[in-house]
Amino acid sequence: MPVATKKKHRKKATAETMAASQREISVSEFFAKNRHLLGFDNPRKAMLTTVKEAVDNALDACEEAGILPALKVQLLQVDETRFKITVQDNGPGIVRKQIENIFGKLLYGSKFHRMKMSRGQQGIGISAAGMYGLMTTGKPVKIISKTGRRKPSHEVVLKIDTSKNKAEVVSDTEHPEDDKLFKEGRGTIVAIELEGKYQKGRQSVDEYLEQPAIANPHAEITYITPANETIKFPRAMNELPVEAREIKPHPKGIELGTLIQMLERTEPKSISAFLQDEFSRVGQRKAAELIKLAGKKTSNTLTPRTRISTLDHADAEALYKAIQDTSIMAPPTDCLVPIGSKALLAGLLKEVKAEFFAAATRPPAVYRGNPFQIEVAMAFGGELKTEESARILRFANRVPLLYQQSACSSFKAVVETGWKNYSLQQPKGGLPVGPIVIMIHMASVWVPFTSESKEAIADYDEIRKEMRLALQECGRKLGTYLRRRQRMKKESERRSIFERYIGEISQACNAITGVDPKKLFNALQKQAAKKTAEADQLLDDEGKVVDDGGRLSKDEDVIIVEDLQTDSEADAEDEDLFGGVTLKGRRKKTKSKRTKKKGGK
């Protein structure tokens, strides 16, 4: 120790003194100190993360119970830097004894151990939020839950003991007016008071809530801002998404450590049974094949009947290698529930005022043994800003991703797509520029995040490729639309040229021959309209005849809104417009509007 020579009176630590200060670190303690890992870096982000975690949990709970979610989010400003965030759902409620665990314990949850598509994964989110609130304001978390009409409600106030990773119940009462609170007879209210900062604009709670509204068109979200304004994100679909199926892990998706752990915990006695029971896509024959191959890689003899308890580390490693060297059928993909093109469009349509919407859903694919599926939707034009870079909305299992955009696989996929082919500007190595919103959704049983706070999707080649393909599919539709729009613009210019001169010509003819100028004017105008309409049908760049409305109008995954309605009108129609069937109705409506416009000219 060269430093020690300089400092004369340095007390040397002994193993004993060191042992005295060595003790277990609880998970809660760890995260309390490293709260940025969970997305509580600063007051603004903390507020957003809290809302996000609560909303995610609420949506998950509702869907799992088969209830159409109706959420209420309220931000109440208590102090200049203090906010009380309340999120209420109409979900199944939580049984009394689980309340402490769910809200007061980090890494506790139903979602971590299973291979099933859900919003939450680790079981950190909401308890971390409660912990953050406690740390910054000293105020405990309040939970009110009711599981049924005839069942009592519980109002529980929880304090998290970070050193024990355990919740401490401050008070536990029955809420007196629970029937008023829960109109549907069940649900959960979480209230967290924390130090935060409310800001409008980018990455604000206001902007954030738009995104779950897009990705969850079946949910209804009511948002009460600190200024006490009520913003409604209405429901656009009345069907719940199909519930995701749980699957077992795919052999290719696990690592050696996980395999060893699984071997230690497993119930089956033989290797063959273990492989078949614990993994998907492994049958008796595949298990035998794996065991045979593993046997060659280790000194011990392995047979399908070899007992798990006799396996040593070398055997496990051999088995792991055998898995890598054997081709195994890709995992089942029916466990994935994509949002679906229709719902994507419905979601975008209600939240984004644009004129063109397109969506594409890729077939499921696999990365590292995990099935996943990519969906892309786009909104273009309308009230979107022309001069700005594209806005990217990223979602993983319907959860919006807000930070670290440029680290995200989806961002890279957008950048590497050639948008110039679709008539958009794109600076080198950048996002396309134009009035466009691009939404990318990844559905997977396990979304590979780059960090615990779920901010960016890790950049796997398979994932990025699927994203790119989906983007291209949508991009082609957009390109077709833009070219058509260009053509129509040219046509209307042409028409205006003709129409400009028709008046002069009629007047001149009238002066020379005495022909009725109005009659001639009308006749010529009719011709002009016909001429330019004929030209509308010119062949498009793919050599197909573009009929009025184009091929796009027949495309189920495209919506074209010719005339943007004013907000009030749109709101009035929202209720019935976005049901599954009425979607088509709206499209037809806009079409007829278009023809009317033409005739009137």
Added chain:
Amino acid sequence: MAKKSAKKSTKKSSAKKTAKKSSAKKTSKKSTPRKKPRRAAVSKERDKVTNRAIELLADNVARDGLKGREPSVEIPLRTVTNMNWNKRKRILEMGDATQTRSLFNVGQARKFMQTLLLAKGSRELIKAEKTLSLRGMYYMSLHTIEGTTEKTFNDQSESDTVLEDLEVSLGGLREELHVFAKKRGTMVGNITIEDNGDEIDCRRMGTGGYAIPSICEPNVIQFKKCDAKFVLHVEKDTVWSRFNEDRFWETHNCILTEGSGQPPRGVRRLLHRLNKELGLPIYCLLDCDPWGHYIYSVIKQGSINLAFESQRMAIPDAKFMGIRAEDYDRCELSSDVRIALNERDITRARQIAEYPWFKDKRPWQREIKKLLGNGFKMEVESLITKDISYVTEEYVPARLKAKDFLD
């Protein structure tokens, strides 16, 4: 005509217009205003024909429009490709090729509208028995299209070309549309003419000479007494002044004309009539360069742009007197007069040598070859370096005497 312009100025508002007009008509007022009836620039019969043609044009447009057909106007092409060299008549003639100008064509819609506007304008002129200059016509049809900020014409050149199109498509002449160009060109000599009823003695024109009007049709200008034996046409007004001051036309009994470079229609028409009606040979004294050669070519065979008027304008018998390429040596000119040929001159000279009416004429081929061989061009004024009046006292008389012309 003087009376007419005065009348117009009070009637029409635009001050600019009247200024243009009065300047355009200055020439014809030789004597003080008389109470003589004004003569129409175009005969009544011709007016009727033109009127019918305009009505037919508009009627076709209206009928097509009402019947749902695409309105269009057929316009004979005024291009090199649609121009034939009539070897027998020795003039350029316009071919049969036409272009269709239709309303429902983005590139043609505006011109189509302009064609009809000008047709309407000239019909009004015919009705009112008045004439306007090209510029006047431009102003007459100029207005902003209703509901837009677009003007019917952006500038005069736009209306000029459309008017030429209208001329050819109606098979009429500009004069017949009651439109005339800015006049250019001067005449002096042993001839008396009557211009719109005014008798003009071209022997008594002072130093300025008689300004040749842009319309020289027989109903405007009649030849009265002519003693001249030939016409000497010089390229520009500086040379013409030299001849006039030296009373060349008196000593040689001729008519002296000048066209300020490429002679305008009026001058060409007048020369044509002097040649055809009075049988006077036309001699041209032009610069020794491709442009001089081309002026000669236009006088003799007609121009490409106005090929449809060759019949009335071309003078196949016109002769080219000089300056000749050999004159540099023959007249022993100083090397100072040489102007080097540039690239464009050379290309142009080669083009002219390829014209069918020059192609089989060996003297012309030799002339152009010599010009290119010299590598320089010469202006008529270069002869002044010999002596102030060398050109009038020596050069031209010598050429006339030797009958040394290029044909």
